[in-house]
Amino acid sequence: METLGAAIIGCGAIGPIHAEAVANLSQGKLVAVVDPKKERRERLGIQYDCKAYETYEQVLQNPEVKIIHICTPHYLHVPMAIKGILAGKHVLIEKPLGMNLKEVDEMKKVLLAHPQMYAGVIFQNRYNETSQKAKQMIEHHELGEILGLKGIVTWYRSESYYRESDWRGKWTTEGGGVLINQAIHTLDLLQWLGGKIKQIKGRVDTRSLQDVIEVEDTSEATFYYENKTRGIFYATNSYTDNSSVEIEIHGTQGKLTLREGQLIFSRDGKSHILEQDQGVKKGKPYWGSAHQKQIEDFYQCIINNKPYPISVQEAGIAIEMIQGIYESHRTGKPYTMQYV
Ligand SMILES: NC(=O)c1ccc[n+]([C@@H]2O[C@H](COP(=O)([O-])OP(=O)(O)OC[C@H]3O[C@@H](n4cnc5c(N)ncnc54)[C@H](O)[C@@H]3O)[C@@H](O)[C@H]2O)c1
Structure with missing residues (x-):
């Protein structure tokens, strides 16, 4: 072996x-x-x-x-x-x-x-059982036509978090703020679950860490997908606690909510849990528990000579979404995704 x-x-x-x-x-x-x-x-x-x-x-x-x-x-x-x-x-x-x-x-x-x-x-987070199940349901059209997606990240990062690691909070060493560090997982899931994005309108601001960081601690954006789906996104490090990230996928045949490690299906005023994330939680609870699975997959792809799903091409999409939000903030106009 x-x-x-x-x-x-x-x-x-x-x-x-x-x-x-x-x-x-x-x-x-x-x-x-x-x-x-x-x-x-x-x-x-x-x-x-x-x-x-x-x-x-x-x-x-x-x-x-x-x-x-x-x-x-x-x-x-x-x-x-x-x-x-x-x-x-x-x-x-x-x-x-x-x-x-x-x-x-x-x-x-x-x-x-x-x-x-x-x-x-x-x-x-793509390897969470809940994310995998949501992706499968979307691909099998179990929600009907996807009309909208929502991604919300409301977290807390203290002054000491930035002061203890001197690379954080700076353009030249972190490359951005809440977008590139904390909310990038949610941005990636919004494009992985929702499909190709055509245009982005977004804003960034620094609401509570102005004297501590150069970069943004808060951002909001709207994603206009190629298939007419619309996505809304809000992320901040300026809340007072680390709440669970919430992602919603709204289709003509029902709605999925990913929250607190659960996948909930709602339709006609009734809701039930479809899936729950398994695995031992290591590190901070908001990191999720799927590092082990993703790392194992990488090794197995190499050993079995299979393409690895989260390639540089694939992971570059979230980087373009972030640049798109900055660019739209700067110009006041929508940013058109290039996918180069
Ligand atoms: N996937 C996740 O959920 C998740 C969670 C936390 C951090 N991260 C990412 O992991 C990376 C590291 O974050 P962290 O929180 O562990 O940061 P950290 O500051 O706690 O650790 C970084 C370490 O790198 C070391 N280092 C600096 N220069 C080095 C060099 N030239 N060679 C070797 N080591 C060097 C530092 O001494 C430090 O120990 C970041 O990209 C961060 O975004 C991902």
């Missing part, structure tokens, strides 16, 4: 979730972890009995490492992914793929020149 050696780059909040997921795989083996912070890398290195490197270059030189998990601040994602691919490693990148469309483009060019290499992006 083929076993793929892996390295986790970045041992902050999310790195340990990847380390545990790899350790749980029958066809994965954690070979190394990397972090410039000694205490962080040594803690994980001891826990998983693997090498603990100070620099990324040490991983690139280790032939045992076949897959690199990029769990670093946003500004390092694309540069690290490109270096990894050029060194002959497959890369699994935490969201967001990159900070903007220019970076997405650079990744696409490198992958065109190295078509044998896998590059995947983490959008673990």
